[in-house]
Amino acid sequence: MSDEPAIRQGRADLHIHTLASDGVSSVAEILDHAERVALDVIAIADHERIDAALAARSMAEARGSRVAVIVGEEVTSRGGHVLGLFLTKRIKPWGSLRSTVAQIHEQGGLAIMAHPLVPYPLCVSGRSIRNLLSEQDPIFHPDAIEAFNPTTAKMPWAARVPAFAEEVGLPVIGGSDAHRAEDVGQALTTFPGRTMDDVRAALEAKATGWEGQPHTWRRQLDMFMRQQRKNARAVGDTARHRLLGVGMGRDLGYPRESRS
Numbered sequence: 030m031s032d033e034p035a036i037r038q039g040r041a042d043l044h045i046h047t048l049a050s051d052g053v054s055s056v057a058e059i060l061d062h063a064e065r066v067a068l069d070v071i072a073i074a075d076h077e078r079i080d081a082a083l084a085a086r087s088m089a090e091a092r093g094s095r096v097a098v099i100v101g102e103e104v105t106s107r108g109g110h111v112l113g114l115f116l117t118k119r120i121k122p123w124g125s126l127r128s129t130v131a132q133i134h135e136q137g138g139l140a141i142m143a144h145p146l147v148p149y150p151l152c153v154s155g156r157s158i159r160n161l162l163s164e165q166d167p168i169f170h171p172d173a174i175e176a177f178n179p180t181t182a183k184m185p186w187a188a189r190v191p192a193f194a195e196e197v198g199l200p201v202i203g204g205s206d207a208h209r210a211e212d213v214g215q216a217l218t219t220f221p222g223r224t225m226d227d228v229r230a231a232l233e234a235k236a237t238g239w240e241g242q243p244h245t246w247r248r249q250l251d252m253f254m255r256q257q258r259k260n261a262r263a264v265g266d267t268a269r270h271r272l273l274g275v276g277m278g279r280d281l282g283y284p285r286e287s288r289s
Contacts, residue, residue, distance in 0.1 A: 108153055115137060176202065204218070
């Protein structure tokens with residue numbers, strides 16, 4: 030038996046949405062819940078924007094949170110959704126899958142295939158992933174694959190993702206794809222260490238794991254209804270601001286001074 034101490038396994042949720050895109054919880058609510066469930070690292074990955082992620086990072090640092098925040102974005106490419114992590118600027122949507130991965134790498138980020146293999150336009154196909162990996166230039170190679178996502182976990186195609194990741198040699202993550210604070214941590218990426226730098230090192234070393242539980246269909250329906258109520262409020266708030274000059278417009282879920 031070795032006398033060396035075991036390396037601590039950190040807990041990260043690398044796929045979270047806020048009010049700034051299609052989530053229903055504020056940045057503060059997400060940070061509070063991440064602290065309650067003892068996460069070490071989270072990634073805010075709103076659709077097509079990074080402003081709330083930048084605000085979350087600033088707010089976590091200001092409050093001395095135990096939770097570190099990675100700035101991310103879920104980018105809609107023509108080949109499916111890609112999680113960009115460790116970003117410094119927004120990636121524009123609707124580019125090719127190939128160019129989206131390259132743009133993430135050009136700013137030093139990591140490109141992760143989100144909820145893949147499901148035959149749905151927003152999910153990257155296995156064939157597309159293989160094509161990227163066959164490119165001679167590694168700038169087009171994905172860095173990891175989301176092996177578990179609670180929103181797709183009950184679909185038969187999703188069950189094949191861990192074996193597919195192993196076959197093509199990609200490290201895995203678990204991401205909650207949370208759109209409300211109470212779902213943060215429903216799926217996790219495990220990694221040696223505690224910090225966001227440890228997360229990155231573990232992905233590069235293919236030393237990550239995942240754990241999680243699928244959402245029930247009832248829970249997903251409830252989430253959909255909450256999103257519709259949020260969207261209705263947002264339309265009214267935006268109209269009052271633009272037409273009447275009243276208020277700040279729709280709620281983005283963070284104090285405007287916390288954006289950077």
